[in-house]
Amino acid sequence: MPEPSRAEGQAAAATTPSRASFGQRLSRAIADQGPLCVGIDAHPAIMNAWSLPRTPAGLLRLSMTVVEAFAGRVAAIKPQVAWYEAYGSGGIAVLEQTLEAAREAGLLTIADAKRGDIGSTMEAYAHTWLADESPLAADAVTLSPYLGTGSLAPAFELAEATGRGTFVLALTSNPEGAEVQHVGGDRSVASRVVESVEARNAHAALSTRPDRDQIVTNPHGLVVGATVGASPAAVGVDLGKFTGPLLAPGYGAQGATARDLGVVFSQVRGNVVVNSSRGILQAGPEVGALREAAQAATDDLRPVLGAVSS
């Protein structure tokens, strides 16, 4: 691996062809395709339902079918990195191929890697997911702030330098998340994470609020589960004031509905991307059936989360 450093980010900025920021690209994709993000989760139940072997070849078939089915039809795809790592080096090679195929198809990718470590190690994670020359570069990566949001700085810097994005776990969709994220009441752990990510967006200084076309340009987003109900306000998180994109897992297989999303994101329009993995993939393996499932989800979500015209 080439030496990752702060200088690398600056060098990358100098060589990256000028393109819209991740926030802009995602916001436009949501406006054009709707708020759905299809997750690639090679869960055994899905592999079995698709009659795929649980091998790198099966994983490749699943992944390429998702890219073929959804390029130009959903806002983004979110490969769950854990299911690629589960196959060792063969799985990582498939992830590289998947990210490349999505890039060529013009489909935005969010690598769900949930990385977070001390700053020096974070430089390596940042390089892996966010450097132009990395075979695993995605449009954005999910990050865990458990070692302190400041420790994620190498990823924030490289994302800003290369026009990519980050999504930091704030209020996750699993019920156990509350035991850590809600601590502190209206000055909760989650609210402090949100504050730090917002400060980083202000530092990136692309914009302070959606412009009149509801385009959110800032690169750093949050993961806020579709299942969290009215808890953001209760723990001091005002999503209406947040200026980056929001990634909402939990719709579909985890039980959250469009109505639930309307509660969580009542103050937010236009910059929420909603993940559904098993809920969509269970319609496969036929491309037509997958597209129908995605269209039904998009039609369900658009009235609740679509951009408002100004």
Ligand SMILES: O=c1ccn([C@@H]2O[C@H](COP(=O)(O)O)[C@@H](O)[C@H]2O)c(=O)[nH]1
């Ligand atoms: O808070 C979180 C953060 C990430 N996830 C991930 O999203 C998908 C959800 O899959 P479904 O099949 O739609 O339930 C999965 O990769 C999770 O690791 C999450 O669910 N909640």
